[in-house]
Amino acid sequence: MTANTLEILQQVKELLVNTYAVQPIVLEKGAGCRVTDIDGKSYLDFAAGIAVASLGHAAPAVVNTLREQAEKLIVAPPSFTTTAKVECAKLIVENSCFDQVFFTNSGTEAIEACIKTVRKWAYENKGHACNEIISFHQSFHGRSYGAASLTEKMHVQPYFAPYVPGVHFANFNDLPSVEKLISDKTAAIFIEPVQGEGGVIAATPEFMQGLRALCDKHRIVLVFDEVQTGMGRTGKLFGYQHMGIEPDIAALAKGMGGGFPIGAMAAKKQYAAALTVGSHGSTYAGNPLATAVAGAVIREIVADGFVARVEKTAQYFRKQLEDLQRRSNKITAIRGLGLMIGIDTAVDIKKLTRTLQGNGLLATQAGEATLRLTPPLIVTEAEVDEAVSIIEKTLKELS
Ligand SMILES: Cc1ncc(COP(=O)(O)O)c(C=O)c1O
Numbered sequence: 001m002t003a004n005t006l007e008i009l010q011q012v013k014e015l016l017v018n019t020y021a022v023q024p025i026v027l028e029k030g031a032g033c034r035v036t037d038i039d040g041k042s043y044l045d046f047a048a049g050i051a052v053a054s055l056g057h058a059a060p061a062v063v064n065t066l067r068e069q070a071e072k073l074i075v076a077p078p079s080f081t082t083t084a085k086v087e088c089a090k091l092i093v094e095n096s097c098f099d100q101v102f103f104t105n106s107g108t109e110a111i112e113a114c115i116k117t118v119r120k121w122a123y124e125n126k127g128h129a130c131n132e133i134i135s136f137h138q139s140f141h142g143r144s145y146g147a148a149s150l151t152e153k154m155h156v157q158p159y160f161a162p163y164v165p166g167v168h169f170a171n172f173n174d175l176p177s178v179e180k181l182i183s184d185k186t187a188a189i190f191i192e193p194v195q196g197e198g199g200v201i202a203a204t205p206e207f208m209q210g211l212r213a214l215c216d217k218h219r220i221v222l223v224f225d226e227v228q229t230g231m232g233r234t235g236k237l238f239g240y241q242h243m244g245i246e247p248d249i250a251a252l253a254k255g256m257g258g259g260f261p262i263g264a265m266a267a268k269k270q271y272a273a274a275l276t277v278g279s280h281g282s283t284y285a286g287n288p289l290a291t292a293v294a295g296a297v298i299r300e301i302v303a304d305g306f307v308a309r310v311e312k313t314a315q316y317f318r319k320q321l322e323d324l325q326r327r328s329n330k331i332t333a334i335r336g337l338g339l340m341i342g343i344d345t346a347v348d349i350k351k352l353t354r355t356l357q358g359n360g361l362l363a364t365q366a367g368e369a370t371l372r373l374t375p376p377l378i379v380t381e382a383e384v385d386e387a388v389s390i391i392e393k394t395l396k397e398l399s
Pocket residue numbers: 050106107108109111140141142143192196197225226227228253254
C-alpha cells in the first residue's frame with residue numbers, strides 16, 4: 001500500500017462515520033468491467049457497485065446521457081413533468097407486468113414506497129386492522145426503519161428498537177411456514193426472487209407460485225423486491241419472469257441507473273392507485289437527470305439480444321465455476337440465477353475477498369460466508385475466464 005493510499009484511508013477514519021468495514025484500496029476510475037485505484041493497480045470488477053454498474057464503468061449510454069441532460073435540465077420540482085421521467089416510466093411499464101411507476105432515489109426508498117402503498121391499499125380495502133406484513137428470514141430490504149423492519153435486524157441491532165410493528169418472518173422456500181403466519185391482518189408479503197445479501201439463494205418457482213396462490217386466496221398484496229434481481233441481472237429482465245407468476249408490485253433500483261442513484265416502485269394499477277396526491281413524495285425522486293440516465297440504461301437492457309446475452313454469459317460462467325469446483329476441493333456450493341452468483345468455499349470469506357482483491361478481482365461478501373459475484377451485465381467470456389483463473393489461483397494460495 002502506498003503512502004498516498006494510507007493517508008487517504010486515514011482521512012476516511014477521521015472524516016467519515018464508521019459504518020463500513022473500509023476496503024484498503026482507493027478507487028479512481030473505471031472502464032467496462034475494470035476499475036483502477038489511485039496507485040494505478042487495475043482490478044476486474046465483479047462487484048460492480050454491488051450489482052449496480054449494469055452497463056459497466058464509463059458506459060457511453062450513461063456518460064453521454066448524463067452530460068447531455070445536465071446541460072439541458074438537472075432538476076425540476078416533483079410535481080412538474082419532464083419527458084425524461086415519462087419516457088423512463090414508459091420503458092418500465094412497456095417491458096413489465098406493471099402499469100404505473102413511482103420513482104425513488106434508492107432501493108430502500110423503493111421498498112418504503114411499497115410499504116406505504118400496501119398499507120394504504122389494505123387500510124382502504126380490507127380495514128384499518130389489516131396492517132401486517134410477512135417477510136422472510138435472511139432477507140434484505142434496506143436500511144430505513146420501514147425497510148429494516150422487513151429485514152429482521154432486530155436480533156442483531158436491538159438498539160434501534162422499536163421497529164415497525166406487525167412484521168412476521170417466514171422461512172424462505174417454505175410455503176407452510178408462510179401459511180402459518182397468514183391472518184385477516186396480513187396486508188402483504190415481501191420477497192426477493194433471489195435473496196442477495198442473505199447468501200444468493202434463489203426462490204423456487206413452485207414456492208413463488210404457492211405464494212401467488214395464497215395471496216390470491218387471502219387478498220394479500222405480493223411485493224417482489226427486485227432491487228438486485230431486476231433489470232437483466234438474472235438473465236431475464238425481471239426475476240419474476242423465472243417464476244411463472246406476476247407480483248402485484250415490485251421495488252427496483254441498483255442496475256436500473258447503471259451507477260446513477262435511482263429506484264422505483266412499479267405497481268399494477270389497483271395498488272398504485274392507493275397512493276394519492278400528498279400521501280407520498282420526494283424532492284429528488286424522478287428528477288430529469290436520474291430518469292434520463294435510467295431511461296438510457298433500460299433502453300440498452302431491453303434492446304434485442306441483451307438479456308439473452310446475459311443468460312448465455314451466465315451459463316458459461318456457471319460452467320467454468322462448476323469445472324473449477326471439480327478441480328478444487330475448496331468450493332462447497334455454487335448458487336444463484338444469471339449473473340448473480342454465490343459461491344461457498346472452505347476458506348474464510350474475509351480472507352478470500354481480501355486476497356482476491358490483491359490478485360486483481362473485486363467481489364463482495366453475501367450472508368455469513370458467501371462470495372458474491374455480480375459483474376457488469378456486459379461482461380465477456382474472456383473476462384469470466386480471467387476471473388475464474390484468479391479465483392482458482394487465490395483458493396490455491398489460501399490452501
Ligand atoms: C434486495 C435489496 N433490497 C433493497 C436494497 C436497498 O437498496 P439501497 O441500498 O439502494 O437503498 C438492497 C441493497 O443491497 C437489496 O439488495
